[in-house]
Amino acid sequence: MNTRIRTGALAGIASALLLATACTADGTAASVSVEGKLGVAKIKGKPRTVVALDSASADIALSLGFEPVVMPAAEGVAGGIAPWTKAALSGKRPRLLTAGGDVVAEVASYKPDVILAARDRTLVPEYDALSAIAPVVHYLKGPDEDPWQTSTRIIAKALGVKDVGEQLITAAEQTAVDARAVFPAIVGTRFSLLVNPMPHGVGAVKSREDTSARVLRKLGVKLDARTSQLPDSSLPSRTYLDYADVGLADTDVVLAAGTTDTLGTLEKTPAFRTMPAVTDGRYIPLDPAAAQALAEPTPHSVEWAVAELAPKINAAALAARQR
Known part of the structure; x- marks a missing residue:
């Protein structure tokens, strides 16, 4: 990442916070x-x-x-x-x-x-x-x-503190821009995102407007078109896959969000274990913290998610190109 850019952004935010505090310290804010x-x-x-x-x-x-x-x-x-x-x-x-x-x-x-x-x-x-x-x-x-x-x-x-909010947004968005420059293999890579593994099946994000998908798209990856064509589940942006059909989620990079136990259930299923993305090392498990960073994004969680996930997605993207 461009440390100089990020350091400058944080310094600007700190200055804006001090200014906002000073301007409202007398309690006369509008x-x-x-x-x-x-x-x-x-x-x-x-x-x-x-x-x-x-x-x-x-x-x-x-x-x-x-x-x-x-x-x-x-x-x-x-x-x-x-x-x-x-x-x-x-x-x-x-x-x-x-x-x-x-x-x-x-x-x-x-x-x-x-x-x-x-x-x-x-x-x-x-x-x-x-x-x-x-x-x-x-x-x-x-x-x-x-x-x-x-x-x-x-x-x-x-x-x-409207100005501080704008600076936070700009700084967080810049981290994705920086990541695309450092990890160019990410751009254009297809992904699928499995969520909430259950005893007999798992949810999958099917809409590019899903909150998690929007955050990932800023890195330059794109939701696999095959996943997006699957039928809706009870949630409009999600579909449901029986474990026998989980291979439909195979693509360049497969991410899955859940707890240690629920991810363990998913990872033990035969159709998942034999999925090319899994056998090739292009599967990225997301623990609850990483899942929250994507599903409930904020300026700080977006920056954290980019730092955590960009290198992993880049490695998977490079592996996908070697198939």
């Missing part, structure tokens, strides 16, 4: 209204007490210089904190929302100035109750429909 699918969040002045209801919102807030007083645990990730979030916390242990608890009552106990829910998939039934506590900054189209750039801009506007 009020803002942030549109959302379920309603408008009207925020008076600079928020000081921030609650995040989903991991992406928490990570975006941290990248903007705001530490949530409470945030959810990252599902399936050791310790409940994703690696890029842990780095942003600088060793501090955040308060985590109680799993299965009364979210509304717990949020109310913190007396927040703003509630962030840009990717909260369970927001709808609790929206009115949460809005009575504090403005709820959430998605425009849906928790899995808004691009991460939109989520970043929405939260940055709510927190009064």
Whole structure:
């Protein structure tokens, strides 16, 4: 990666954060209204007490210089904190929302100035109750429909640091540009992405507009056309493959997301074991942290995903060219 470019970008973001803090330190920040699918969040002045209801919102807030007083645990990730979030916390242990608890009552106990829910998939039934506590900054189209750039801009506007948000977006997007320059074999490589292996079959991404597919496309890879032509499952952007048919996902690079146990189930199936991508070493397993980086992207998780996955995809792409 171009270290000089990345260092300069981070320095600029740090300066913008300091400037934003200085400009709002007297508490006279202007009020803002942030549109959302379920309603408008009207925020008076600079928020000081921030609650995040989903991991992406928490990570975006941290990248903007705001530490949530409470945030959810990252599902399936050791310790409940994703690696890029842990780095942003600088060793501090955040308060985590109680799993299965009364979210509304717990949020109310913190007396927040703003509630962030840009990717909260369970927001709808609790929206009115949460809005009575504090403005709820959430998605425009849906928790899995808004691009991460939109989520970043929405939260940055709510927190009064729009310029910092734009710098974060630019820096994260640049990492993909840099990766394409360092690993040119990636560009044009076809991929498939298997998700959530189950006892008898596995899901597969079939839409190039799927959140994970959009992140991967920025690296220059493209979703295999054969996968995209398979029928929808219960999720419009996904299809379902019985393990006997998993060979339909074979292409230049095959990625699969799951836990150690569920990936083990997938990897033991005969049709998967004999898939050319697997036998040739062009299979890349994704643990829960890597899966979250793609499925719930933020500026920091995108940078992390590029650093983690670009070299692996490049190696697989080179192997595919030698077939």
